[in-house]
Amino acid sequence: MVEALLRRNATWAEGIARTDPGLFPRLAAQQAPEFFWIGCSDSRVPANVVAGLDPGEVFVHRNVANVVHSSDLNLLSALEFAVEALGVRDIIVCGHYGCGGVRASCENAHHRLVDHWIEPIRRLSVQHAPELDALPSAEARLDRLCEINVRDGVSRVAETPIMRAAWEGGARVRIHGLIYGIRDGLLRNLDCTIAPLPA
Numbered sequence: 001m002v003e004a005l006l007r008r009n010a011t012w013a014e015g016i017a018r019t020d021p022g023l024f025p026r027l028a029a030q031q032a033p034e035f036f037w038i039g040c041s042d043s044r045v046p047a048n049v050v051a052g053l054d055p056g057e058v059f060v061h062r063n064v065a066n067v068v069h070s071s072d073l074n075l076l077s078a079l080e081f082a083v084e085a086l087g088v089r090d091i092i093v094c095g096h097y098g099c100g101g102v103r104a105s106c107e108n109a110h111h112r113l114v115d116h117w118i119e120p121i122r123r124l125s126v127q128h129a130p131e132l133d134a135l136p137s138a139e140a141r142l143d144r145l146c147e148i149n150v151r152d153g154v155s156r157v158a159e160t161p162i163m164r165a166a167w168e169g170g171a172r173v174r175i176h177g178l179i180y181g182i183r184d185g186l187l188r189n190l191d192c193t194i195a196p197l198p199a
């Protein structure tokens with residue numbers, strides 16, 4: 001119920017005002033996050049919570065299966081603002097194991113609109129079929145495809161004109177690929193970081 005949600009919010013805000021009375025006045029003056037997070041809409045992977053970050057510390061874009069479409073105006077607008085206006089230092093593309101959107105891309109069933117959204121993942125599953133087919137179980141194939149989707153997202157972000165212009169202008173912002181384990185709550189680095197060449 002939304003009434004219960006409002007009560008929880010009031011309790012939370014009172015708690016912050018008690019334990020960190022400077023937080024809301026600081027955030028009201030400006031936001032200066034160091035991170036831009038591109039993640040999945042999945043309710044189990046909230047950026048601030050799983051990364052242990054407070055309000056004001058991470059600028060967030062989430063969509064079904066953390067897909068980086070190079071023509072997604074929503075993502076591109078958030079990316080441009082994060083890089084040019086906020087000057088974030090690190091961009092994180094974060095997937096998660098057991099992603100329902102990634103799973104849907106491997107199924108023959110139809111899922112209406114979302115099939116259009118996840119089409120790039122279906123394409124990745126075809127491109128990487130030899131590697132995926134060699135894995136022992138459907139779960140292992142799904143989890144590997146979740147990782148492949150993150151790596152693809154990292155390189156797609158790096159190829160945007162926004163990033164190329166930022167790096168040409170001397171920005172030191174880096175792009176990382178992480179994956180979150182639904183079963184253990186841990187973030188893993190996929191070691192596919194893209195950083196600007198040394199000046």
Ligand code: CO
Pocket residue numbers: 040041042064065066096098099100101102
């Ligand atoms: Co997901």
